[in-house]
Amino acid sequence: MIEQVTGAGVLPFTVQLKALLDQEARYQPKLCGLRIIESAPENGLRMTVKLRDFQVQDLLSLTQFFGFSLETFSLTVSLLNRFLAVMKIQPKHLACVGLCCFYIAVKTSEEEKSVPLASDLLRISQNRFTVHDMMRMEKIILEKLYWKVKAPTALHFLRFFHALIQEQLDAESKRILNIERLEAQLKACHCSFTFTKIKPSLLALSLLALEIEDEHECEPVPALREALDALRESLTVKAGDLVCVRELVAKCLAEYASTKCLKPNGQRLRWMISGRTARQLKHSYYKIAHLPTIPEYAC
Template identity: 75%
Template structure:
């Protein structure tokens, strides 16, 4: 957990704690490339199937009202597992739900953790609780029981807090953490970001959002703070520009698709859809 405010560790200490272990929790690049190069023939895992599963998990996150931390951790677990274990597409829903359940138990209060059979029922899957328990054990063993990963969300919150401390009251209104976290969720739905270091993705999101603002007197101050942070992280200009452009494309694509997004995961008969009919289809949140 990122702690800010009085009593928090200095930024440099928190940053070092995350960056020192960041590489150990990265998905295996060779495994991700194998998924990326696979043809969508129903026999092997593909990037499209992974993206669909992540969108399903985002829908579940919304349905249960779970935190951004839970969703981000679930995607970290899923990508790490998929990069080291070849699975058949028919097993993906069980793998995804197990990663989600592990994240829920790790990040949510115990009183808010649903029963496994309720998760299966809500997600309308056909496997059993026993199937989930077996798969969860396999996942944990393959990931060496390392759950608490330094996710892009943790970096984003730390960076945002650090930047805000350097700004005046008016400039602080420019970078909304809620909006940034919503944008990160959209990025998690795109396979391309699985291959990018969490710290770089978080930095790119902040730079993209700062670039989108059209208030020079405030955005200049933010840009200066971001430049200092970039230097502290030793991120090359070319890498940052590349990922920032990927973020922009992802968010543009997501904005086009978001009206119908939620209805992908659940059929019209699902109780979640009934709730949305009353509340209205949510934007990214």
């Protein structure tokens, strides 16, 4: 995957950022395709926003069932968004597309020994297509995306920005920005179609802005605000645009916290597997780690 590092002896921040932004522009989903999905009626005949979001929630469940990393989930969402933006798929094919995007991400991000067999993946996910269907769909996805898999995701930017800001803070202030909390928030955002049209760098910046501006208003840290402003200027993001996306993030997280919201992978899953598969699975596979409640920190 794409890695960024900070500290002495590495490329300057501006060089690393430019390289990431150049890649980001090439991997952004096509807006025209996303708008077609956004405008589709809920009649079961066309791909819709709701179907996409349900599929991502299922993929998050699958990611956590296997104990795969957030990098794998973020890349899965990136691949799915990009493919949906270039292909008008029928709802009946969505599960196959989603599982293939997941499988591509797993083979890209995880260690080879952790990659499950396609047949086991099919059995565990309870999908009714075949391994041959998967292989055929995987080839279509890769061809339509020109075999460009390793896209810079919002997670890459979030960790990159977080590490940069932490370098500028004292030991006491470093505890304010909790990366685990920010990553949990990013999971919720990935499950919302709203953010498919927003650049990963801006989404990452908005998550940091919400944490700095809203969550710690009663404990202002000038260094945090200065670092955020410097990042915004480096990204050439207008202050008004950042405020708008920050509000979208706040709305998404508020809906996630609501008892009326179907939280990402909050549904209970029943996995139908054979005895042979059960013996092959790791013990940790049976511990389904649901998307945790985003922790609240008092001032």
